Amino acid sequence: MSVDVGRRAVLRAATAGGVGVGLASASLAVPAGAGSGRRGPRVAILLYDGFTALDAVGPYEVLCRVPDASVVTVAKRVGPVRTDTGVLGLVADRALHQVREADVLLVPGAGNRGVIAAMQDEETVDWVRRLHEGTRWTTSVCTGALILGAAGLLRGVPATTYWASRSYMETTFGAVYTPGRFVESGKIITAAGVSAGIDMALHLASKLSGDRVAQALQLAVEYDPQPPFDTGSPEKAGPELQQLALQLLEDAAR
Amino acid sequence: MSVDVGRRAVLRAATAGGVGVGLASASLAVPAGAGSGRRGPRVAILLYDGFTALDAVGPYEVLCRVPDASVVTVAKRVGPVRTDTGVLGLVADRALHQVREADVLLVPGAGNRGVIAAMQDEETVDWVRRLHEGTRWTTSVCTGALILGAAGLLRGVPATTYWASRSYMETTFGAVYTPGRFVESGKIITAAGVSAGIDMALHLASKLSGDRVAQALQLAVEYDPQPPFDTGSPEKAGPELQQLALQLLEDAAR
Numbered sequence: 001m002s003v004d005v006g007r008r009a010v011l012r013a014a015t016a017g018g019v020g021v022g023l024a025s026a027s028l029a030v031p032a033g034a035g036s037g038r039r040g041p042r043v044a045i046l047l048y049d050g051f052t053a054l055d056a057v058g059p060y061e062v063l064c065r066v067p068d069a070s071v072v073t074v075a076k077r078v079g080p081v082r083t084d085t086g087v088l089g090l091v092a093d094r095a096l097h098q099v100r101e102a103d104v105l106l107v108p109g110a111g112n113r114g115v116i117a118a119m120q121d122e123e124t125v126d127w128v129r130r131l132h133e134g135t136r137w138t139t140s141v142c143t144g145a146l147i148l149g150a151a152g153l154l155r156g157v158p159a160t161t162y163w164a165s166r167s168y169m170e171t172t173f174g175a176v177y178t179p180g181r182f183v184e185s186g187k188i189i190t191a192a193g194v195s196a197g198i199d200m201a202l203h204l205a206s207k208l209s210g211d212r213v214a215q216a217l218q219l220a221v222e223y224d225p226q227p228p229f230d231t232g233s234p235e236k237a238g239p240e241l242q243q244l245a246l247q248l249l250e251d252a253a254r
Numbered sequence: 255m256s257v258d259v260g261r262r263a264v265l266r267a268a269t270a271g272g273v274g275v276g277l278a279s280a281s282l283a284v285p286a287g288a289g290s291g292r293r294g295p296r297v298a299i300l301l302y303d304g305f306t307a308l309d310a311v312g313p314y315e316v317l318c319r320v321p322d323a324s325v326v327t328v329a330k331r332v333g334p335v336r337t338d339t340g341v342l343g344l345v346a347d348r349a350l351h352q353v354r355e356a357d358v359l360l361v362p363g364a365g366n367r368g369v370i371a372a373m374q375d376e377e378t379v380d381w382v383r384r385l386h387e388g389t390r391w392t393t394s395v396c397t398g399a400l401i402l403g404a405a406g407l408l409r410g411v412p413a414t415t416y417w418a419s420r421s422y423m424e425t426t427f428g429a430v431y432t433p434g435r436f437v438e439s440g441k442i443i444t445a446a447g448v449s450a451g452i453d454m455a456l457h458l459a460s461k462l463s464g465d466r467v468a469q470a471l472q473l474a475v476e477y478d479p480q481p482p483f484d485t486g487s488p489e490k491a492g493p494e495l496q497q498l499a500l501q502l503l504e505d506a507a508r
Binding site: 147181203 | 263264265266306307308311312314315318321324325326327339341342343344345347349361365366369370380382396397400416417418419421422427435446447448449450451452453457460466467468469470471472474475476477478479480481482483486487488490491495497498499500502503505506
């Protein structure tokens with residue numbers, strides 16, 4: 001099958017009237033810094049055995065398109081890191097000892113197995129603590145907050161985490177659980193569970209590059225959510241679905 | 255730092271009164287098939303050079319927890335596959351020739367470079383066409399629809415795709431562009447851009463395992479979206495943000 005694959009043809013903006021306008025033909029107001037070669041924010045995403053893929057990939061998909069940003073995945077060892085379900089691997093391109101500073105640190109969450117191991121791993125926790133000293137933003141998604149907690153970063157700090165770990169975060173690390181898709185406390189931003197990392201990343205993009213870029217990035221990932229149900233928080237879902245959710249998580253965990 | 259890491263402590267359901275209830279202590283109504291060892295849906299996720307990570311990972315995060323589901327990543331060669339930005343690699347665990355059938359086929363999208371190469375790659379397009387013959391559901395996210403189109407699966411079919419590729423999908427492959435986060439046409443379900451794959455996957459989970467499981471999975475990934483802006487569709491964003499979004503996509507593409 002022969003198809004027209006001119007690079008300008010496949011992706012193009014639609015005007016209000018529905019007529020396509022190729023990218024090359026439009027005048028662009030590019031934000032300061034974009035394409036200028038100026039050094040943008042360096043984003044380090046921690047990967048560890050048993051992490052939850054979407055916790056990392058949601059924010060990655062937004063932050064990698066912040067003008068001039070560089071994103072790097074970091075783990076104890078370079079190479080594939082398997083997720084909580086064991087059925088997916090993401091590649092870490094740097095080892096912890098190779099990344100000594102970042103403007104943005106992102107710590108994804110995991111299920112029980114992964115987050116417990118990470119909290120107990122001194123090398124990982126030390127790395128988080130040391131990197132945090134030089135970050136502009138230290139961020140977590142889901143139970144990633146517990147790793148920030150294990151690094152001693154959440155004592156007395158308003159924060160959020162996965163819905164099923166709220167009380168654990170408070171009682172174990174002295175964080176002040178605060179409702180919200182994400183909670184900003186000084187330079188620490190914690191997101192709620194899994195998909196909340198996307199919301200947080202849009203907020204972070206606005207901090208790094210302004211609202212207009214963040215708004216364009218929301219469109220870039222077509223984030224106009226319309227889930228077919230409305231059970232995305234424990235309050236909306238109720239206790240029975242909470243139990244079922246935890247059961248399904250446990251059943252899929254390797 | 256010594257922390258309580260009892261497996262029941264880290265993740266637990268919160269009752270309405272705020273008192274934690276450990277998973278093990280609650281009686282569970284597990285859906286038919288869960289944990290029974292009965293063969294569940296086999297999900298094959300196509301990876302190809304330049305694909306968009308969230309297109310694959312959003313649905314993966316939901317579908318991998320459908321009771322008894324098995325999920326496998328498939329590419330031309332086993333091993334790491336780099337995404338559209340080049341800064342992230344996901345591991346394909348099977349080669350195309352190793353996967354001859356699946357209940358669910360998921361084809362993620364990509365930027366210009368990745369989707370053009372995939373549409374022109376006979377081995378990939380043939381594999382999609384052949385797998386489709388035996389699927390219960392053939393699905394795409396974002397410009398993944400164009401690969402379904404290249405396989406000849408969208409002629410006259412109501413479908414959606416990335417906002418910037420709607421007219422290309424219609425004029426090139428004869429699909430009938432239909433608005434929606436996802437569009438179900440017989441056994442073909444196409445999702446809109448990138449993050450829309452999450453919405454589609456919840457719908458698909460309900461088809462595979464019922465509404466209750468899908469609702470619990472929405473909670474499992476805490477998908478209670480509250481983006482800080484409301485610019486996630488081209489209609490809401492307007493022409494200027496459309497151009498900026500395409501520019502940011504192009505700047506980040508490798």
